[in-house]
Amino acid sequence: MNFRRYAVYHLPGGPLGQFGGAWLGRDLARPVSGAEAALRPDVPGLPAPAEALTxxxxxxxxxxxxxxxFRLADGHGPNDLIRRAALICDHLTPFDLALELRQDYGFVAxxxxAQPPELLALEQALVTRLDDLRSPLTPDERDRRRPDALPPKARAHLDHWGYPFVLDLFHYHLTLSNSLPAPQADALVAALQPVVAPLLAQPMRVEAVSVVGEDADGLFHHIADIALRG
Structure with missing residues (x-):
């Protein structure tokens, strides 16, 4: 399959990953790229149908x-991205991440x-040391990020790294909803809390990242997993 853009994601595994894929209706972590996930969990008290919320x-x-x-720079292919990411991850250590469910600015995630040093090191290394493989933003791509509405530091990151919320502005999040009005987002948090609480009782182990690609329809697909071997 040909992809127009590539990214590096963390894809949770185990019961949490299975829940997330089922809730969204699409599971990138399954062996078949972009496979349809298991049947959505039955969550009482949703403020709207799950299909519409996600x-x-x-x-x-x-x-x-x-x-x-990002789009790959001329002269580079996905195998270059995978090899480079693997070289970087050979020196990065696995870690545990304690999670909580909340809504920020209408997004439930x-x-x-807290963001441990190992997480920040992972993000910083992959953002900075893969960047020579990234094709610069086109004017249209930059405009879609609404640079005039960004704080100065975020706008500077957008121009330098192709994305505003990196490095000192990076915040790890696993999104579970569209952008929702605050009352609807709060209601969704209340409905999901009993379902996710058992999944969050223990910290999540982060021991790999994944290279993914975006197809012509704008859907992302799993390409390769890369272990943290430090």
């Missing part, structure tokens, strides 16, 4: 962005209770 994140799958989607 339409936008379904395109990307249940994931946390480490290196945001799982977020770390």
């Amino acid at each position: 339409r936008t994140p379904r395109r990307y799958g249940f994931h946390a962005t480490i290196k945001a989607p 799982l977020r770390p209770t």
